[in-house]
Amino acid sequence: MARNASSEHRLPQLLGALCERLPEDRIAAVEHIFEMATGPDDVLVSRFIADQSAAGLAHQLTEIIHAWRAEAPGLTGAGLALALATARSSPRPKPAxxxxxxxxxxxxxxxxxxxxxxxxxxxxxxxxxxxxxxxxxxxxxxxxxxxxxxxxxxxxxxxxxxxxxxxxxxxxxxxxxxxxxxxxxxxxxxxxxxxxxxxxxxxxxxxxxxxxxxxxxxxxxxxxxxxxxxxxxxxxxxxxxxxxxxxxx
The missing domain is CATH 3.30.870.10 (Endonuclease Chain A)
Structure with a gap:
């Protein structure tokens, strides 16, 4: 059964949306957490998400973890951090x-x-x-x-x-x-x-x-x-x- 095309690209889209939302220092902090994580179920990640107070940010990070687990379970935390860093470095118009x-x-x-x-x-x-x-x-x-x-x-x-x-x-x-x-x-x-x-x-x-x-x-x-x-x-x-x-x- 063919996978839905949109779901195949959900993780990159979610990472891009996170970069559009957060300032540079906050994105770097997320990258640091991902880099230390062993995988999407690492307690370090769940604790970091639970500590977020900005409106909707915990939900946004949770969606990234769900997509990581579903679409790239073999991807290491360091790999996800590198993907986020790549998205951050790519110039893009910043939405309202x-x-x-x-x-x-x-x-x-x-x-x-x-x-x-x-x-x-x-x-x-x-x-x-x-x-x-x-x-x-x-x-x-x-x-x-x-x-x-x-x-x-x-x-x-x-x-x-x-x-x-x-x-x-x-x-x-x-x-x-x-x-x-x-x-x-x-x-x-x-x-x-x-x-x-x-x-x-x-x-x-x-x-x-x-x-x-x-x-x-x-x-x-x-x-x-x-x-x-x-x-x-x-x-x-x-x-x-x-x-x-x-x-x-």
Whole structure:
């Protein structure tokens, strides 16, 4: 009986999907576990999977183990680690990723808002653009922004004046530029973090501890410059003196 063609290629597809989801250091950690494993039923692997807290990641890794056992039972852990390393090194477009705050679903791959915010800020090499309607607490984020300034990143904070959001960032260096909406009936309600022109996080979450850890929030992480550049250009236009939309605080 002929095997289903899609099942024959399930393991490579699952490894590729894992590489698309995780940053380099996390993929390297998975490779290390696979390399030490004797096979798909090694307790080392099952313990590693059980320790994963990111939404849907344990399920994703379990699917890889099931495919390893069904499709390549003779493949060593070192062999699987090499396959994952090969997939990681192959250039591929990075798809958008779902980002959430609140309850986690065990079967839906998603990432947590708090971790994504830090990751995007750390990825900035030259510029960081942040827009938020409200801001309160979020000291880890404030510290990361300060670290970005220390490494020479230009930071622009677009904040809603009526919520006094700028108070959350008062300890940041003077090099940080804070912007408010210029006299208009509407408010600045956008939530965006853009690193350079390559990565952006946008969604419903404000820059607050409740939005990062308690509320039910939804967002998306974009790592495609073709999508990120128009976002950055739009906000640069908003900040331009001739637009009359934003003013320096």
């Amino acid at each position: 990723q779902v980002v959430i705050s609140g309850p986690l679903s065990a079967s839906v791959p998603a990432r947590l808002t708090s971790g994504v915010v830090i990751e995007v800020i750390r990825s900035a090499a030259t510029s960081l653009l942040i827009a938020s309607f409200a801001a309160y607490g979020a000291q880890d984020v404030v510290e990361e922004i300060g670290d970005a300034v220390d490494r020479g990143v230009q930071v622009d904070l677009l904040l809603e004046e009526s919520t006094q959001a700028s108070a959350a960032f008062r300890k940041l260096p003077k090099e940080v530029q804070v912007w408010h909406r210029e006299g208009a009936p509407g408010v600045l309600h956008a939530k965006l973090i853009a690193a350079d022109r390559h990565t952006a996080f946008l969604g419903s979450a404000n820059m607050t501890d409740r939005a990062f850890f308690e509320n039910i929030e939804l967002g998306v992480l974009l790592r495609d410059p073709r999508l990120v550049e128009p976002l950055v250009e739009h906000f640069h236009w908003l900040l331009a003196p001739g637009s009359g939309v934003m003013r320096r605080a």
